[in-house]
Amino acid sequence: MRFDNRLLDEIRARLSLSDIVGRRVTWDRRKTQPGKGDYWACCPFHQEKSPSFHVDDRRNRYKCFGCGASGDHFRFLTDTEGLSFPEAVERLANQAGVALPAPDPQAARREKKRAGLAEVCEMAARFFQMEFSAPRGEQARSYALRRGFAPATLAEFRFGYAPDSRDALKRYLATQDVPEEVMVEAGLLIKPDNGRPSYDRFRGRLMIPIQDERGRVVAFGGRTLDPDGQPKYLNSPETPLFHKGVMLFNAHRAREPAFQAGRAVVVEGYLDAIALAQAGITHVVATLGTAFTEEQVLRLWKFAAEPVVCFDGDSAGISAAHRAIDRIFPVLKSGYSFQFCFLPDGMDPDDLIQKQGVAGFETQVAQAQSLFDVVWDREVSVAQLDTPERKAALEKRFDDLIETIRDPRVKRRYQLDLKFRLSNLFFEQARQGRSGGTKGGGGRFDKPAATGRAPSPDTPLYGTERLVCGLGVKYPQFLDRHLERVSALEFSEPLHQRFNDAICALVSDLEHTPVSGLVAGLDEPLRQLMSEVVGLGQVSDDAPASRHGAFSALAQRFPLLKTHPPEDFVEAAYLHFLDVLELKKLERELEREMEAAETELDEASWQRMQAVTQDLSRRREECAREEAELAERAKKIRAAPVGAAPAPASPQSPEMRTG
Structure with a gap:
């Protein structure tokens, strides 16, 4: 309207x-x-x-x-x-107290029709509830009790029973003067094409009403009570009231708790959603037996910025997650994503609540994978990387998937992070291939063997230069945001200069720089440096492990990384390191001016010396102030209790780092 x-x-x-x-x-x-x-x-x-x-x-x-x-x-x-x-x-x-205008006649007729269908669905819900409490609902009641549903839950979610009869609901609605064609349109009856009499769609099933955002009953889900009955779950068909690809079960109850909690949990079945709600996890909704649609994705983002999708940990659950990814990617936008929680194999959310309680379920949810990680695992777990063509094929699959993202900022983040992740993967695979550690040329690898450390020549600011190299790989978003400054740096160590030029080239032309070719072109010194900055070399016992690379050498040079400091602090430190290198460049520039002045000093060279001297003095003061501020922040981070420091935005969640 x-x-x-x-x-x-x-x-x-x-x-x-x-x-x-x-x-x-x-x-x-x-x-x-x-x-x-x-x-x-x-x-x-x-x-x-x-x-x-x-x-x-x-x-x-x-x-x-x-x-x-x-x-x-x-x-x-x-x-x-x-x-x-x-x-x-x-x-x-x-x-x-403002009166809304009457809708146009056509819209009014449609709304009246929908209201009439909703009224019929409400009648059916009451009928199913009566049958659930009646003698022939004994089997349904016993099943609900075995599932652990309390009387208050049965009443709140309006559990019902569809008698195992061809026309029990049809006869009841007829006594309420509901025309047969309306029962068919509401999805309650099936009308055979061969002219035979219509009959009840739901028979011998535990019935759960499906309600819209206003709480109106618009459809039903029925769970068979026959051990051999098929299908196990049966939903109402598409009707003028009910559209499976748009609706979410329990949305009208979960909306407010989800907003208050800032989180939402999505499960596959409505009985799982009911079990979680009974346990106190009220910010839970369920899909209705269909793959995610764009409409449902956008609807879920009204509940929380990063809903957690809970799937069974078996092959069917993983396949469902993979199907969901392809629907989510096109509509990804800055600040919004999904997380995926794969439950222990053979368990659904209801099983987990029954055996481990809410605490056990929350533990599983806390370990949910980011969308980025699920995408990575999906593609890499089946990849064969033993030839350049197969590496290129993997890279193309990622490129094709990223191309579906419509938000340009999120697309850029995925391009950036996946290029760097792929460079690490290809480097590790190539290194293990040389040492004979590869398993069948696939995407799974043995534990990295120790490699020689990159050379450590006695050059000015060697440690700072290597930190800039390492942080640029670990946090490619920093490199992307400050690419102009980083690409203009002058390193005193030629190896660092070549490494920086390589990663800057990768970032500056993401779409046209193949990672496989870049990694293949690394000579041995650059390979050793890559090994150090991505943590594939000698790993210390206390180095923090992570899912996709420990970055242990970097953490040894920058120990505060082991405390997982806020990302804004790490970026401030990164910018300080850039300032230090630029300051050294200014010092070299001043030295050259002074050397030239020893043989020839004119007004122009004097003014250049003065300008560089003033700039150098200002930059030294700024660096000293920055260093003091960073030291003070670092002190507070170290002193903070475990878990009190805000967690940094995950490098594996590009969509959460834009805006």
């Missing part, structure tokens, strides 16, 4: 934005000035400690200066409660 701007303006005029937002936030007393319609709070859309979320009642706008979220009355409801725009308008119109 389209709404006239005058209607929307009237609603905004009658309701203050601060009143609507104030239900979700606590205003900061120091910065807020109610008399001026000026309100400040910590942002409800992201975690922060100082208020950067601003509401302007005079302009009817809000904006967060931290994450960039902005909008008006209606946008706030759609983003915090997952309402559609028409639903937000309808709710606020009721609060404001």
Whole structure:
């Protein structure tokens, strides 16, 4: 439905934005000035400690200066409660006492039809509930009790039973004056094409009503009670009320808890969702037996920025995750992604809750893999890398997948991170191939054998240069953001210079620089340096392990990395190291000017010397100040209790590092 701007303006005029937002936030007393319609709070859309979320009642706008979220009355409801725009308008119109215009006749007829079908589905739900409590519902009740569902849960989720009869529901609805064609359209009856009488779609099944965002019953899911019955689960067909590719089971209950918790859990079956909800995990929804659709992905992002998808850890669960990836990738956007939790083989969420309780389930969810890692494992686990053509094929598969991402910033992050991950993989595979450690030329490798350390010549700022090389590989986003500065660096060690030139070339032309060729072109000194910066050389016992490379040598040079400091701190240190190298470049420039002045000093050279001297003095002061600030921050990070320091954005989650 389209709404006239005058209607929307009237609603905004009658309701203050601060009143609507104030239900979700606590205003900061120091910065807020109610008399001026000026309100400040910590942002409800992201975690922060100082208020950067601003509401302007005079302009009817809000904006967060931290994450960039902005909008008006209606946008706030759609983003915090997952309402559609028409639903937000309808709710606020009721609060404001503004009458909504009657829909056009055609829309009114469609809505009346949908309302009639919803009423019929509600009748069917009540019938199934009555049968569940009646004598012939004994088998369904016994099954529900064996699954551990409490009476309050059975009532809340409106468990029912469809009698094992050809027309029990049909006869009941007929007594309520429901026409047969309406029962068929609601998906409750099946009408054979051969002219035979219609019959109940659901027979001998435990029944779970499927409700829309308003809580209306629009469809049903039925679980067979016959051990040999097929299909095991049966959902209503597509109807004017029910669209499987859009809906999520339990969405109307989970929406608010998901927003409050800042997280959402997605499971495959509605009984799993009910079991988790009964255990207190109320921010849970379920898909309805179909592969993820773009509509469901976008809908889930209304619940949380990174929903956790829980699949069984068997081959079927992994296959389902892989199918979901292909639907998610095209709609990835800055700040939004998914995580994947693969449960122990043979267990579903209900089993896990029964055996290990909520704590066991939460432990599994905490170990969820990022979307990036699942994509990587999917492609690399089956890859054969024993020839240049097969390496190129793997790279192309990644390129083709990344090409489906529409958001240019997220696409860039994936291109960058996957190129560096592939370079590490190809380097390790080539090194193990030379040492005879490769298993069949595939994507799985033996534990890396110790290699010689890269040469350590006595050159100025050797350690700083190697840190810049290592951090550029471990955090390629830093290299990408500061590529112009990094590519202009002058290293005192030629090996470092060649290494830096190689990784800068990779970043500057991501789409046209094949990784396999780049790695193959590394000579032995560069291979040794790559081995050190990616942690494939001699690994210390206390080096922190990670899923895709320990970076142990880098952690030895920069021990604070072992504490997992915030990424902004690491980037500040990286920029400081760049400043130090640039400062050395200025010193060399001044030395050259002074040497030239010994033989010939004119006004122009004197002015250049003066300018370089002043610039050098300023940069030295800045470096000293930066070093002191970093030292103070490092001291606080080391002193922080375990787990208190904010975790850095994962290098394996490119979509979470953009914006």
